[in-house]
Amino acid sequence: MATNVPGLVTTDGELLDLVATLREAGAFAFDTEFIGEQNFFPIFCLLQVATIQTATLIDPLAGVDLLPLWELIADPAVETLVHAGLQDLEPVERLTGRPPAAIYDTQIAAGFAGLDYPCSLRKLTDALTDADLGADHKFTDWRKRPLTGDKREYAANDVRYLALLRERIDEEVAKRGHTAKVPEENRRLCAPGAFVSDPLSGRLKAQGTRGMSRRTRAVLDALLHWRQAEAIRNDVPVRMFLADQVLVDLALHPPADAAALRGFKGVPRPVKEHYAAEIPAVCKDAADGPLPPRARRNPPPSEEDKARLDAIWPRVRAFAEDAGISPSLLLNKKELTALVYADAAGQPLPPSRLRRGWRSAFLQPILGDLVTPEA
Structure with missing residues (x-):
């Protein structure tokens, strides 16, 4: 039997009252349940919010106008806590014209606390708290109504412990000296256009693209x-x-x-x-029309270049792990390869996030000129 079942907002008036409460609190946890397989933009079936005092659910399928909540998330005076919140935050800029403003993502922050990245909410909760998230409802159809008490409680648990997790993560991050890195990395979720997909950036599931004019x-x-x-x-x-x-x-x-x-x-x-x-x-x-620029192609890497990369890669990963930063949060092998091979070919270093911000400063002791800050 469900216990501590959260309230459910089903009217515009109730949502406005809830938004006022969240604004007064100054910070709140946020999550969503959505379906995205049949539409370009996800269809939200349930939204969950929580302050330190209480958790509340919002039913968008009841016709609630969610704009006041999206506007709240775009308010820099109110902090929004999420876990792996990229898709949850997508509507904010699209519907308000402003990006999310003050986001703290526990999945990102955990990568600076000696934990894996990406780390599931359940794994993170087990690692840092004694809380029980309850039975997994991963395959629940959140469109079905009415919502049973156990489903409402399960949904609320996705936000109920985020404030506690944030507190525990911050303690671990501070021990490792990475406190300033967390907000810098979280700001990528607040960048204008961060949720607009580039149609040219994805890998095509097709044959015939190699050697195109x-x-x-x-x-x-x-x-x-x-x-x-x-x-x-x-x-x-x-x-x-x-x-x-x-x-x-x-x-x-x-x-x-x-x-x-x-x-x-x-x-x-x-x-x-x-x-x-x-x-x-x-x-x-x-x-x-005008032709796209010619693709820059470095000469094929020599066996010596490949050996250099193979030697650098495990050293960088070990360097990150020793500092309590998840290697998969820091970098991937593709971006390191681009820097190593460009340097070997005597070509200008390509633009790279490894040459910006905290990553460049952190990697300087081990990668040196490969992560020279971008001009």
Whole structure:
């Protein structure tokens, strides 16, 4: 039987009262339950907030206007505690025009406290407290109503202990001398545009991209931007709107007109009908427009370069672990490889987060000029 069942906000008036309480507290914990598989933007089914005194749930499926809560999260005077909060915070800038303002993510902070990154909430709670999060409801359909007491209690536990975790984490971080690094790393969740996905940055699940000409690449880039814009407009995932392989095929063999598009294999019929003229126009405009810059290619690494990288990588990881910083929070091998191979080829060092902020200062003793701060 559920105990300590949290209250449930189901009206705009109740939410405004709750927001006033959270604002007065000056800090609150925040989490969400959402479904994201069928839409471009997640569908929020339940929101959880907590102060030191109490936890409360908000039911967006009851038609509650959530804008006052998003505006609160954008207020720099109020701290929002989250755990792995990237997706939970996504609506703030999109719906208010302002990014989240004062965020403390316990998953990020734990990476400076001698704990793994990323660390689940359950694992972190077990490591630092005696609290019991209860039975796992990972596969719960949060759209179903009414919400049972045990489900409400489970949801509330996602925020109920975040303030305590923050206190315990800060103690461990201070012991290791990393207190100033935590807010700097958390500020990445407050950067304008941090939640806007770049359609050119993802890896395509398709064949045929290797060795593309610059003109073909220009067409593909234009199609990627177009696909994302239309997926947002139709509120569907980009790959559900149009598959990566189809997009690459369109770039390799651009349809000249509507008739050519209608005969194009793999394009869904509704897309062919609705965008018969638009897709060929996107391809033509990109092919006739400016070409993307040539990709900078370093010479293939020598065996000596590979051996150097293989020697540096474990040393950097051990250096981080000895300092109580999770290596996977600090860096990944791909970004270290880019620096090592550029240096070996005598090329300018590429832009890298390893050359900025706390990472550059921390890595200087072991990587030296490889992490020279960016100008």
